[in-house]
Amino acid sequence: MLKSKASPISLEQRNATRLRVLEHIRTKGAVPRIEIASALQTSPATVTAATADLISAGLIKEIESEAQSKSGKRGRPKVLLQLDGQSFLVAGLKIARQMISIILVDFEGNEVTSHKFPLDNARMSPTDFVSTIQKALEETCAKIGGSVGQLAGVSIGVAGQVDASRNFVHWSSSITERNFDFRSLLSNQLPCPAFIENDANLVAKAEQLFGLGKGLKNFLVVTIEHGVGLGIVLDGKLYRGERGCGAEFGHTKVQLDGALCQCGQRGCLEAYVGDYALLREMTVTGQNNELKTASDIHDRAFSGDERAASVLARAGQMFGLGVSNLINLFDPECIIVSGTQKSFEHLCTDEVMARIRNGVISVDAALPDIRVHHWGDLMWAKGAAAYGIEQISILKVKELAANAS
Template sequence: MHSPSDHETPLGCGPLCPSLSDAQRPVKLQIFERIRAAGSASRSQIAKELRISPATASTLTAELIDDGFLCETRATLTPTDSPRGRPPVALAIEAGRHLVAGIKLGTHEMTGIVVNFGGQQIASARIEVDTGMDSPRVWAENCATLFRELLNEGNLTPPQIAHLGVAVPGYVDNFSGIVAWSPLLDTRGTNFADLLHAHLGVPVSIDNDANLVALAELWFGVGRDKSDFLVVTVEKGVGTGAVLDHRLFRGAHGYGLELAHTKVQLDGALCRCGQRGCLEAYVSDYALVREARAALGLLDEPVARTTELLIRLGDEAKAGNPVARSIFTRAGRYLALGLANMVSLLDPSFIILSGDRLGQNYFEAEESLSEMRQLVLGAGRSLPRIEVHRWDDLLWAHGGAALALSAVTEAELGLPREDAA
């Protein structure tokens, strides 16, 4: 806490918010976002929901129509909703105003989509890659290849894409575009958004890939009507995204809620981030493979591909090999521990678990979930509902597209971010 000598004591009391913080979005932006979320809405609905006068709603929506953001459409009202037989009119998004794209980085496959301003999918593409940790330039080349595929698929040219959102694993600062650390990049502190912008010729926003799964759920999935929920992904690593009060939570520097690198053991197993005892070092692919090689007596053999070893380990466990089984059980218990800590910290109403490994391996087991419940202090509290989703990678790309839609919308209907911060 600052002492009075550090700062001039401000007058008054209560939070000193900037003139346009995220919680105080411009009314026109709020109108546009409500209509986009609902598909269509009448002027009177908007006035009611935003608690503004019908005259203000009329003026602002007229400006949005004049500026090409909204159009009038036939309302889907019953005849009784439309007095005196007047044709009911609602407002909808000018979906063709912009196209945006979303891309997910991946070590074996990369996926991308193009959507219009209303969120409808226009094109999708996948490319095979065989890139592990490599230079940011190589990853930018991969993105450029996928971006060209997307444009071909949609019969589009680069200037038609207003913005691109890219999902990157690791510590990613969405605000600055800097990747502080990623398991895919061999250098730290790269401004990957700027590098991609230079390579692809379109404005780019980046974010942590699990954040973008949470954003995809918030924009397109089961999270649309939920105020607070968590997404935990278990694949090559462990990812976490959280939506609090209907907005993605990123923390002060964009690195918030990295469940993967919370410590579950002092001086524990070595994590690929370079530290010891991280949750990820006990539950992710590479952690299971490390144990599988010892359990299956493969320490002297050449390193096999991760997926092959995991399949062998899974087969051994199914066949009753107690060591193989214990590896999955242990990983499930550590994941239960991590989730229990998240529930204790954030009290979400809903948790979505996602990732290739979840359906087939260890975490659907009821004993892991019951372990999680036991680790959370009970006292009569209700525990979050947990669902296991097995999405394909296009959902991650949808999160990138949602990020791009936000960036374009806020740039045109909000204040520039440097003014709003």
């Protein structure tokens, strides 16, 4: 009786140690055991046990580095531990309105290949959604002469409200059904574990692991695309909300009974700032000839079109109002504004910054840093891959525990 009560706790503790060791190696690169033990304030014996487990799971490997003695002579080789980059292939996908962006990465996050898969429909039934993902993955793997069967995991980013802990999509603009549990559909159709997560959370994860959020404890990531997203990192962890529905910055209200939003409500920030809102505004004024994207509106504004300039300026003012509300709520170290194109420069102007300053409760301290991060086209897919690597690590460590018990 006593044993069965005690063992789950010790398993949990062992798993937690393995994950901490793995995370340390991921952050530091090649590192000797003794340094891991001192950084994690644990005993060398604990680290030796954890690293042996991680090596047997194929997550890390030993390498030898030639130590140089002070006299310049070769010393005894030092054994270092590093991630086994070749061990797993992970796919990160971002489902956008007109295409799926896919990146394949190794376990260290290095790009192996990438692909763009055009979509006929922006909204799909759950079955079509998964079979389209499968086709997109097949095409991507074929580019390296491989197959979907070689993937260790697939991580999928969508806009909307997602409970990532159970692959449950409350609502997404890419999916026709509400409240859909993707677990069985994904596990029936794909040969490896798959994870669905809100796309802005994935970008926050990528900023934390590889980007401007590295080393920060409390920061926010605002994503600008078709809509407006938010990722919240508090005390080094992604905050998702109790139901996985938190951080809906785009649907916070900035105008009573204002413009109609794609969520069905009125006055949402996104209904003034999102790509679709800008294009709609230009259509209403009869100015939308040949305008397809927000960057077309930028080009118009740049070439002296006053209407286009005023549409962008209004979006900027609404955005400034929204960001000042975020600062009042969270008081973060930093807000990172992330986007894939240069089509959000109107949201980072001096006028917008002034609007933010005016909306923040005045104290005798500097405002949080507001940094702009222009990513390449693969921003979202890279974020998805980062999340995939993290989830695969957790699964592999859990498998270790299951095999040992």
